[in-house]
Amino acid sequence: MTTRHFLEADDLTAGELITVLDLAEAAHPPAVLAGRGVALLFEKPSLRTRNATEMAVVQLGGHPVSLRAEEVDVDVREPAADAARVLSRYHAVIGARVFEHAKLARMADAATVPVVNLLSDDSHPCQALADLLTLRQVWGGLAGRTVAYVGDGNNVCRSLVLASALAGVRAHVATPPGFSLAAETVERAAALGGQLAVFTDPEEAAVGADALYTDVWASMGQEDDAGRRRQAFEGFTVDERLMARANDGAAFLHCLPAHRGEEVSAGVLDSPASVVWQQAENRMHAMRGLLLFLCGSGNG
Numbered sequence: 001m002t003t004r005h006f007l008e009a010d011d012l013t014a015g016e017l018i019t020v021l022d023l024a025e026a027a028h029p030p031a032v033l034a035g036r037g038v039a040l041l042f043e044k045p046s047l048r049t050r051n052a053t054e055m056a057v058v059q060l061g062g063h064p065v066s067l068r069a070e071e072v073d074v075d076v077r078e079p080a081a082d083a084a085r086v087l088s089r090y091h092a093v094i095g096a097r098v099f100e101h102a103k104l105a106r107m108a109d110a111a112t113v114p115v116v117n118l119l120s121d122d123s124h125p126c127q128a129l130a131d132l133l134t135l136r137q138v139w140g141g142l143a144g145r146t147v148a149y150v151g152d153g154n155n156v157c158r159s160l161v162l163a164s165a166l167a168g169v170r171a172h173v174a175t176p177p178g179f180s181l182a183a184e185t186v187e188r189a190a191a192l193g194g195q196l197a198v199f200t201d202p203e204e205a206a207v208g209a210d211a212l213y214t215d216v217w218a219s220m221g222q223e224d225d226a227g228r229r230r231q232a233f234e235g236f237t238v239d240e241r242l243m244a245r246a247n248d249g250a251a252f253l254h255c256l257p258a259h260r261g262e263e264v265s266a267g268v269l270d271s272p273a274s275v276v277w278q279q280a281e282n283r284m285h286a287m288r289g290l291l292l293f294l295c296g297s298g299n300g
Contacts, residue, residue: 004107004294007117009125009163010192013160016293017166021133024282024289032295033062041083041120043069045100048256049118049126051093052283059288060295061096061279062092074103079108088112092295114294124155127255129138129286134279135169135211138251143168147253148209148246150174150202150238151263152229153181156215156255161185165194174195174205176232202236213253214238214263230262243273250254251275 005011012020014081023029038057042050054064074080079183082236087094094115096104099120108115117125136142147164149157153175161181164171171189173181176198189196199205206212218226243250252264252274260266 003112003114005111005115006125006290006294007030007104007115007120007121008157009128010188011125012166013170014166014192015026017129017132017163020129020289020293021136023292024129024133026098026283026289026292029060029288029292031061032292033057033060033092035061037065037090037097038061038093038291039087039091040064040066041069041072041074041094041096041098042066042118043074043096044119046097046118048280048283049097050073052280053118053126053287055284056287059284060291065091074098074107077275080106081134083107083150084115086109093291094184112277116159116264116290120155122155122271123159124255125159126283126287126290127156127268128159129290130257130279130282131160131213131253132163132167132169133282133286133289134253134264134275135258137278137282138275139210144170146170146172146208146247147211148174148205149213150205150236150242151214151233152179153185153220154215154216154219158185160213161189161194161196162192165189165192165196170195170197172199172205172209173198176236178233180219186275202238202242206242209246209250211251212238212243213247215255216257216259233263237261237263237265238268240267240271243268243271249273253279256280262284 042070059063088111095118097118101120161171217229252277
């Protein structure tokens with residue numbers, strides 16, 4: 001059987017995506033990783049991803065081995081392909097949180113076990129799984145609902161749009177000029193049958209939305225550009241006024257960490273509408289579902 005990798009949300013089919021979400025909520029998951037290791041390479045700092053992934057591995061009976069960038073120094077000390085070949089000899093799965101997405105692709109090409117994207121500059125598919133799991137819990141179902149993303153058309157936005165297209169969720173994306181979603185992502189979402197609408201006005205995007213979602217304006221590696229970005233994103237704060245434009249009872253999501261007073265007001269982040277802590281917890285459950293799928297349960 002061909003080794004399955006998860007580098008972007010659309011590495012799953014629509015049916016497989018639902019299977020992963022169902023597995024994430026399994027009451028008694030099987031110990032598919034008993035006696036096995038999972039290698040977790042972190043080029044970027046992590047709070048949610050490392051804790052969520054390590055605990056998901058433990059819950060499946062496995063042993064997580066987290067590696068910092070300086071311990072491996074991929075593509076400097078040794079090529080990404082060689083590192084993947086070695087780690088494949090020890091572990092059942094390789095997870096990597098990297099800057100360059102192409103590095104993940106090189107690892108996946110050489111690995112003989114599944115490679116999971118724990119975040120790259122291009123995409124964040126494990127976050128998207130947790131997002132949909134959260135929305136399904138809040139809404140009771142996904143198909144026909146609308147999520148509006150307000151902010152930078154970044155890796156989080158890309159994966160959310162593709163996962164939403166697979167799940168039958170309409171996506172509204174509002175970005176300032178120069179920070180729009182890549183044309184390739186718009187085309188891919190359409191090819192998946194997704195309903196995607198793009199805006200430059202957050203208020204227009206919020207109309208008809210069952211949830212509003214945002215992310216920081218300057219991600220890791222963009223700190224030197226933070227000042228310019230604050231100016232460019234003026235008017236894109238998700239505050240009480242913007243939430244009022246959405247449907248009654250709309251939820252608020254954020255992949256965290258959040259900067260109160262910048263991309264989201266404290267009043268929204270800490271309001272009853274906010275499901276960000278549930279969303280953060282679901283990083284663990286979604287990862288457990290994905291590992292179950294990749295390691296045998298539901299991936300026949």
